Amino acid sequence: MVIFGVAILSICFLSGMFFGDLLGDILGIxxxxxxxxxxxxxxxxxxxxxxxxxxxxxxTQEGLAFWxxxxxxxxxxxxxxxxxxxxxxxxxxxxIAGVVVVVVSWAVVPLLSRGGNIDAILEIDxxxxxxxxxxxx
Amino acid sequence: xxxxxxxxxxxxxxxxxxxxxxxxxxxLTMYLSYFMSNKFTKGRIHxxxxxxxxxLVLAYIGGVVTGGExxxxxxxxxxxxxxxxxxxxxxxxxxxxxxxxxxxEIKKAGVNGVLSLFVGVILSxxxxxxxxxxxxxxxxxxxxxIGAGTATYIVGPVTGSAIGASSEVITLSIAAGLVxxxxxxxxxxxxxxxxxxxxxxxxxxxxxxMGTTSGVAGGLAATDPKxxxxxxxxxxxxxxxxCLLAPSVLFLLTKAIFA
Numbered sequence: 001m002v003i004f005g006v007a008i009l010s011i012c013f014l015s016g017m018f019f020g021d022l023l024g025d026i027l028g029i030x031x032x033x034x035x036x037x038x039x040x041x042x043x044x045x046x047x048x049x050x051x052x053x054x055x056x057x058x059x060t061q062e063g064l065a066f067w068x069x070x071x072x073x074x075x076x077x078x079x080x081x082x083x084x085x086x087x088x089x090x091x092x093x094x095x096i097a098g099v100v101v102v103v104v105s106w107a108v109v110p111l112l113s114r115g116g117n118i119d120a121i122l123e124i125d126x127x128x129x130x131x132x133x134x135x136x137x
Numbered sequence: 138x139x140x141x142x143x144x145x146x147x148x149x150x151x152x153x154x155x156x157x158x159x160x161x162x163x164x165l166t167m168y169l170s171y172f173m174s175n176k177f178t179k180g181r182i183h184x185x186x187x188x189x190x191x192x193l194v195l196a197y198i199g200g201v202v203t204g205g206e207x208x209x210x211x212x213x214x215x216x217x218x219x220x221x222x223x224x225x226x227x228x229x230x231x232x233x234x235x236x237x238x239x240x241x242e243i244k245k246a247g248v249n250g251v252l253s254l255f256v257g258v259i260l261s262x263x264x265x266x267x268x269x270x271x272x273x274x275x276x277x278x279x280x281x282x283i284g285a286g287t288a289t290y291i292v293g294p295v296t297g298s299a300i301g302a303s304s305e306v307i308t309l310s311i312a313a314g315l316v317x318x319x320x321x322x323x324x325x326x327x328x329x330x331x332x333x334x335x336x337x338x339x340x341x342x343x344x345x346x347m348g349t350t351s352g353v354a355g356g357l358a359a360t361d362p363k364x365x366x367x368x369x370x371x372x373x374x375x376x377x378x379x380c381l382l383a384p385s386v387l388f389l390l391t392k393a394i395f396a
Binding site: 010013033048061086091095100104107112 | 159160163164166167185188189190191192193195196197199200201206207208209210215218219221222223226227228229230231232233234235236237238240243249252253256257260261264265268269272283286287291295308309311312313314315316317318319320321322324328331332333334338339342343345346347350351354355358362365366369370371373374376377378380381384
């Protein structure tokens, strides 16, 4: 059932958030440390496991794929509620700092990502990401 | 029935079903954006890049009209945008993108990803401090807060309030982080080919270096949706790491240098 996929996603999400808050608390900072990251890793591992056991049927995957497909629309809604006015009213210092840091960061990216296999990507397993759903049985 | 009554009923329907209104608006915005992308740029500028830019324009209009902080969603009729694009659904959908990710790629790029997080936080901090210096700030608290804001607009205020910065400096730090986030959203698809941003490994490094989750998430979505999970998986650790380093180690170092 579709809800199984959504529930798997929700359980991973909540556990990840819990670990993120826990880690933040242990480190003594008032922030979630990597909660989304933990949730993603958990989901990846769980999906691999269920796939291997052949327990991930088409409908369950559709529950996951739907939310994955809603990602871009949600990001657009997110952009529509940014505080753009404050960013522009922050004055010259804020604008220069924001622009310079982005440009410098862009310049550094190739230095750190060197040695990677550039060609490897294009054929990566994209199931579930767009509309296609993986490993249907 | 009078026309004004009909309008009133329509207004109530929209007001009472905010999230659904948001789905419709975003869907229409995306349709328009993909149409413009194909028609006017022959697909060279990705539809989602146009949609994100349109979203930011709408956010600006919303901010000017209402004087609020949440862009378009401060207008009552569009409050559902706030729910749809808010932290909960955004993070939920980001986690869902991991469904399409490949764990062995993440493992392979793991070390670079972690390294890039530290480089990203420290580099942003240094850039922020240098620019604050150029603008005449000399005290360690203000320098640290602006440096932290240059990391992300969450690290700035968290750090600022932890070390007792003035509210003027905290506001400045938030603004710097917002500019970074918005520029990352808009600029990523244009810079991608120059920095080799077309594979999972680089996407993970990119997430770690840029750090702004909304910026990276939006930017990669407009570049290549396949890369989103890889960038997001590192970017979501960045703010936490920044909140950890900025008020502690980085503040002490700044104080030692500029005391």
